[in-house]
Amino acid sequence: MNEPGLKTRREFLRTGLLGSSLCWTVPTFLQNTMASLHAAADGQIVQGVTGKDGNILVVLQLAGGNDGLNTVVPLGDDDYRRARPTLGLRDDQVLKLGQKEKAGLHPALAGLAKSYEEGTLAVIQGVGYPNPNRSHFRSTEIWATATDENKASSTGWIGRYFDNTCAGCDAAVGITLGSQTPQAFSAKSPKGVLYEAGGSKRRRLGADGEPEADGSMAMDGDLEEGPAGGSIGDIAGSSGKINALDFLERTEMDVQVTQKEIAAASKRGKNGVPYPGSWLGNQFALISRLIAGGMKTRVYYVSQGGYDTHTGQTNAHERLLREMGDAVTAFLADLKTQGNLGRVTLMTFSEFGRRVRENASGGTDHGAAAPLFLAGGGIQAGLLGKMPSLAARDLDDGDVKFNVDFRSVYATVLEKHLGVKADPILGRAFPLLQAYG
């Protein structure tokens, strides 16, 4: 590990300069010392990001397994209609992508359809990996670690990006909006801090008296949320290779130095457009303020849970997609007003899609390949990959087959957007996609 400063910083902690006051504040001189240590380490950050330049990746996880077939819907497909007698969307309901394409977006994604027309949204179809795993946890882990489905890794792909490009840099090079560091951030030299915008979560007696969105008490109503997905997995892998005390001491220091910096940036930055009042909307509004406020963060990570729609899918899925689409649309518009849209790529992903055939409880079970979105100023709009065939002979145990390896998407973002070599991070070469103009 090449971490200049860390040993020194730990010595600071050990020699007892911290923790000596009741209100637990760091003496200013120490803070300054640490800031300069961080500044020294910053030299390692790729291309010297100053907060005004340098590209940014925003990862949006749709946790629980998003139903790809009802997100990017095949048009005029009889197999789809047969497999989805109650859940299927009619051709006249979906938002067509372009004139001649045989696919359209779920009607709740109007904002994204507009982005597609404006040229800032690419849809990658049929993304997955060989021998798909249908466990939430294992499949999430595969996406997070970017390994083959039969291999394990204690580091995540974003963590390896940090390890390879800025091992000594500030922890805030990655920010997770939420309460747990995602497994994709696992690294030899862990980075990433958590910061979350306040605001209503869901389904609670609102102290503000706001009635709940879903007033139904009936058993067969929508399930508000399945097992809330979110970021799954542990930072160091289960092997416990990271010494817990080291990790704690490091985190203690990050609290001192980083949280204040982020809070300040979020005050400096201003939102230029209104955002939906949802939790996700609040998080995207915060990311936008942090970008505008000059944070040097390269990766933001946010997760929206609830996509595990085994039962009563129609309303639940529509609500989730609307929440997602509205938040992302506001975010893209805000970045445009800031002049930062060209610096940002937003990538969605979900651990798997869902079975082609709907189940008997008005839902769908765990499936395999699914589409994902790339959005941002540098993106070249279009439909990439192939809409998977739903004909019985083309299915794999009832699931659609993938035609784009998810690591091709990662490789494209790493090389074309973040400007780094993808092979050392992903272990080998993957074909790049024509997603950037």
Added chain:
Amino acid sequence: MAMAALPPSAWDKEKAGVLLQRAGFGGTPEEAEALARLQPWQAADSLLGSPELAQTPPPESVTRPGLTEQQRLIRRRLNLLTPKDREKKANELTRAVRAEQEKRLTDLRGWWLERMATPATAAREKVVLFLHGHFATSEEKVRNPVLLYRQNQMFRERALGSWSDLVLGIARDPAMLIYLDGARSRPEHPNENFARELFELFTLGEGNYTEKDIQESARAFTGWTLRMTKKPGEAMDEETTEPYFVNNPKWHDAKSKKIFGKSGSFDGEDVVRLALEQPAASRWIAGKLWRFYTGSSPDEETHRGLVSLWQENKGQLRPFLQAMWTSAQFYSPDLARNRVKSPVEWLVGLCRQLGRPLPAPALAAEMTAQLGQKLFAPPNVKGWDGGITWINTTSLEKRYEYGSWLVGGTLGMRRLGGMDLARLAVQSGLLEVPAPMIEGNTAENPDLKKEFAEKRKAAAGQARELLAVSPAPLAPLAGPEERQDPGRLVTHLSTRLLPGEPPPPELQARYRKAAGKTTPLNDAAVRQTVLAIVQSPVYQLG
């Protein structure tokens, strides 16, 4: 390789302190000394106590009907109302149900935390906490707190018995049947959710079963479902009535299945038996218990030893736990201070060590939730990941902040972190819901908005008093002798707060600095020293 028993000669008060922390929620030096006077096996036995300790009256609110008679009457007559009135009344009822559920959940959390903080029941409750994370079930989906209580009590009663009883218990548990959709599974379309997690998370681990095993097992579990106690003319729902487990043969797929290479017309009981017969089964649970209690994955040799121990004890938890807790490997120096306390363990343990009561249930529950462990609401069916995932910049800062409340009290503080005290007080039933809070959206009515703001402010003030945390009593923390000498105070407090080997000299220096040099040390100096320990990375480990 067998697990070596710790020789009685190696059993001392440091190890007893470690056991007290890991097997339970920590305790005082006096308790550690009492344990150290017993033989290791007896010490482990005494922590688990007698079986009757599993029996305890539930929190009162959980035993009440979910709706009052009047509310039931209204609900029965909803259809007689005009559509507009119907919607209004239905919304009122929904809010009443939600409010009652929140109150019950708060009661339930407070009740459970109290049991954890009680020395006699701590170790059993620690097993219950393990089971809650292992067979994770969340109120986010299972909205009826009575069902969560019943599951929790099932864990408590079976916590020290046989593993197969626990697995069977969860397969028939109403909350689990709702959480993983088993109750909705039908032969024409079996739901695979429970079968999958049964193998992947509960009994075997990934890679030890096939997709086909899951599909066939899902068929075997059909028929295990719920029935509602339905009164004539009443709407049926799982939120206010109490569904119970039934085996409904009409919904069971009795045809032949092939599971783990064996064929037969299996039912749910058979699936559990077949799963637990798999070689992976002992390995899975024995390894997971080791990780829970030591904070590290077992190395291969230890893992094999644990598997033999599990098999020798025929999957009985009590003798297995006692043997694990009294093995030499459990006290290996490699494991010392490498296990992060969970938020619940941190809170309960700190209160125990300080000799102070837990905060009010609403506040205690909110603290653990803010720290990442909301009881009865694990993040997903995998439960909490634990280990260093408990720690991040936000949670560590909050541990330090809450630590200062528990040491110094909250008297005179205008704000408690970012907590919405009025909401907490309302949720726990300490405060009546101020009228505007339940009257819906106030945005369009300026007068209502003002009234709302005023009532809210008043409620927050009241809540601050109702939920106030008292300062920790100082008598157990520092006697007259310790107040004479900062070094002595630090030694005394380290023994109390950091079980195991004494902390390294540089850390002791950090603590001594907090005490200052003016002797005799006054109350503020003692509190600062306690706080310096609580607000240090090493305190998060145990």
